[in-house]
Amino acid sequence: MTLPRRTLYLISGWLLACLLLVSGPLQAQSPEGQQAANATLASLLENPETRQQLIDQLRAQAQAPAEAATEAAQDVASEPSLPRQLADATSHIVDELGGQIGGAVDTLAGLFGGNLVDDGGFDMSAVTSAAINLGLVILATFVLFLAIRRLARPFFTRLSQWSLNGQGLQPLLRLVICVAVAALIDALVVALAYVGGNLVATFAVGESGELSTRASLFLNAFLVIELLKAAVRMLFASHYEGLRLLPIGAANASYWNRWIARLIGLAGYGLMVVVPLVNAYLSPALGSAVGTLIMLGAYVYAVAVVMRNRQALRQALNHKAGQTTMTASRVSLQLFARTWHLFALAYFTVVLVLTLTRPETALPFVLLATLKTLVTVLAGMLVSSFLTQTIGRRIRLGDDLRRKLPMLEARLNHYVPTALRVVRAVILIVVAMLVLNAWGAFDLAAWYASEAGRGLIGKLLSVFVILVVAAAAWLGLASLIEHKLNPETGGGVPSARAQTLLALFRNALAIALVTLTAMIVLSEIGINIGPLIAGAGVLGLAIGFGAQKLVQDIITGVFIQVENAMNTGDVITVGGVTGVAEKLSIRSVGIRDLNGTYHIVPFSSVDTVSNYMRDFAYHVGEYGIAYREDIDEAIQVLRNAFEDLKADEEHNVNLLEPLEVAGVIALADSSVNIRVRIKTTPGTQWATGRAFNRLVKLHFDAAGIEIPFPHTTLYFGEDKDGGAPPARVRVLEKKASRQSSQSDVEEEVHFGPADTQNSQEVHNDEDG
Structure with missing residues (x-):
């Protein structure tokens, strides 16, 4: 053709x-x-x-190519839904299990029926010899491991004792150092046992100079599994309390260490030793079935242990939450206490599913992800605990610094725990992101490489630096103001005006710092503060028109402070209220009156400020004497009383000038009034006046000078003839005898008709 x-x-x-x-x-x-x-x-x-x-x-x-691209787009558009994917995955797993079980049954039937032996696929003598040689290698390796570990016990004991009772380092830092050294020793023990097992398998078992495949499988599995167990022993050191990272008791540590070691040994040796040997000597189908059975058994064992300890671990977590002072940590622990078993069951279920669906890559992925998770969580816990033990406890300053800055310690103990809570929250977020990245649920590196990730991290760091700088500025300036206000370190007792102005400046500084910090933070996170500032200006103008009284308060308060009309601690009269000015703000003054009532007087209602404590004060006293007394003698007695007041050390320091006698200021109805004035330091005029009044009374009594007092006239009436009816008056008085004894004398005075007076005048003093 x-x-x-x-x-x-x-x-x-x-x-x-x-x-x-x-x-x-x-x-x-x-x-x-x-x-x-x-x-x-x-x-x-x-x-x-x-x-x-x-x-x-x-x-x-x-x-x-265009048609092929169109078909590919149609295939993507027709991608099955999530329920369909789950159904397909479940069906695939069931088919795989069915196929593994069927192949295992056929293999076992051929093995026990003799078909494999007849076909030359199974040699019992070779299997027996291999099993004996492998058993010898296993026995020798574990004997070496236990012997070397027993020799290393003294090192573990000393490390534990130094971790518990050592000096010179922070306790958590000692714990981390000792655990790290113990982990190195533990890894060295495993490595020595591994090398010894290799030597035994190479030169003492089987053909000399050759390492069999089965021995190599076991030794590699031994190295990996025992290193994993050593890592677990870092968390649960049941025999050495000083080498235990987790804060739990010895009994609980022994239980969880034993349980996790069994689980690791069952899954590790089963999948890394038993399954490959079954594949090599019997059948790959039987090996797959054995691996599936091992994972199912490990899964059932793990679920049983989790459910058995669900309540006990829940109570322990709730107890730990009760000891936590941070609200977020307490709530998180309480929530985790309720749901921890769900996370554990989900973890073991994911491991089982991955092992069944991806048997070639599942185990390395799960081991690496689990190791990353444990390391991340442990590192987060250690960093958080280290910060708590380092700066989380109450800060105590030195006596000299506490004396100079009395409020600094209280401020630090208020700010540092707040900052520590923020740092703990950041650590929690970072740990969660790293755990999700370890399990492939979140690509942390790609997110950080993206513009959004870098921008977010940069903004967070900028905001953190801004807040730290603002807090440091407030601490420094507020401490400087307190240093100036402190009489022991600020150059003596500050004046009342200095106290008032510094207190007002501190309040204004706090408002300014908060406002500026908020504006800078908003600008840093990407919010345009221009419209905000313009809106604040318009809002302030509207508030100014609508709150004229408030504006008047502020303006009047500013002028009052500029004119130094009053200061904290002054006795003043403002708005009809007299008392001590306890608190001054830019808008009002707080006054405590004589009865203890606290008044707040806005400056807009202040027309006059009467300050009784400016430069000096006067005690003005007016003393009345009877008309029959000698005025010059009375003035001399007043001077004598002032001399006695000067002799009193308590009041002498308050007297600024000699007694000023103004003289007779009034000839009153029943007395002659003499005025004197005493110049005193501000604020002491009332105490000085009370002391001088006491001395005046004593000196007048000693000199026999009468201080007039009110008189009372009793009228008994009269008859038509002008005679007064008899009146019986009884006067009771106490007379002191020379022997200091007292007796009551009763006198009766009779007034009868023969009396020439129609009325009798009786003088009563206030003590009669």
Whole structure:
């Protein structure tokens, strides 16, 4: 059968076109081939029929990729839903299990039926010899491991004792150092046992100088599994309290260490030793079935242990939450106490599913993800505990610094725990992101490499630095103000004006720092504060018009402070209220009156400020004497009383000038009034006046000068003849005898008709 010439030309042209498109570099290196191809292509293009067919074929090839892309898009659009994917995965797992069980049954049937032996696929003697040799290697390796570990016990004991009772380092830092050293020793013990097992398997068991595959499988599994157990012993050191990272008791540590070690040993040795040996000596189908059974058994064992300890671990976590002072940590621990078993069951379920669906890559992935999770969580716990033990406890400053800055310690003990809570929250977020990244649920590196990730991290760092700088500025400036206000370190007792102005400046500084910090933080996180500032200006203008009283309060308060009209501690009269100015703000003054009532007087209602404590004060006293007394003698007695007041050390320091006697200021109805004035230090005029009044009374009594007092006239009436009826008046008085005894004397005075007076005047003093 011969082909038409036109078809031959077309095929040749296609071959040449493919050579031109695919092997361009080769053609460039071969000039002769290039010339031949060009000649053939030119011949094809000269023929109109072949040229048209070539053009049609090229157009069809050009449309093929577009159609393929359209079909791919349709396939993507028709991707099955999540329930369908779960159903397919479940069906796949069931099919795999069914196939593994069927293959295992066939293998066992052939083994016990003798088919494998007859076919030469199973040699009992070889299996027996291999099992004996492997058993010897296993026995020798574990004996070496236990012997070397027993020799290392004194090192573990000393490390534990130093961790518990050592000096010179922070306790958590000692614990971390000792655990790290113990982990190195533990790893060295495992490595020595591994090397010893290799030597035994190479030179003492089987053919000398060769390491069998089965021995290599076990030794590699031994190295990996025992290193994992050593890592677990870092968390649950049941015999060494000083080498236990987790804060739990010895009994609980022993239980969880034993349980996790069994689980690791069952899954590790089963999948890394038993399954490969079954695959090699029996059947891959039986090996797959054995691996599935091992994982199912480990899963059932893990679920049983989790459910058995659900309540006990829940109570322990709730107890730990009750000891936590941080609200977020307490709530998180309480929530985790309720749901920890769900996380554990989900973890073991995921491990089982991954092992069944991806048996080749599941175990390394799960081990690496679990190791990353444990390391991340442990590192987060250690960093949080270290910060708590370092700066989380109550900060105590030195006596000298506490004396100079009395409020600094209280501020630090208020700010540092708040900052520690923020740092703990950041640590929790970072740990969660790293755990999700370890399990493939979140690509941390790609997120950080993205513009959004870098921008978020940069903004958070900027906000953190801004807040730290603002807090440091407030601590420094507030401490400086307190240093100036402290009489022991600020250059003596500050004046009342200095106290008032510094207190107002501290309040204004706090408001300014908070406002500026908020504005800078908002600007840093990407919020345009220009409209905010403009809106605040418009809002302030509206508030100014609507709250004129408030504006008047502030303006009046500013002028009062500028004019130094009052200070904290002054006795003033403002708005009809007299008392001590306890608190001054830019808008009002707080006054405590004599009865202890606290009044807040806005400055807008202040017309006059009466300050009783400016520069000096006066005690003005007016003393009345009877008309029969000698005025000059009375003035001399007043001077004598002042001399006695000067002799009193308590009041002498408050007297600024000698007694000023103004003289007689009034001839009153029943007394002659004499005024004196005593100049005192501000604020002491009332105490000085009370002491002087006491001395005046004592001196007047000693001199026999009468201080007039009110008189009472008793009228008994009279009859038509002008006679007064008899009145019986009984006067009771106490007289002191010379022997200091007292007796009551009763006198009766009779007034009868023979009396010439119609009324009797009886003088009663206030003590009668």
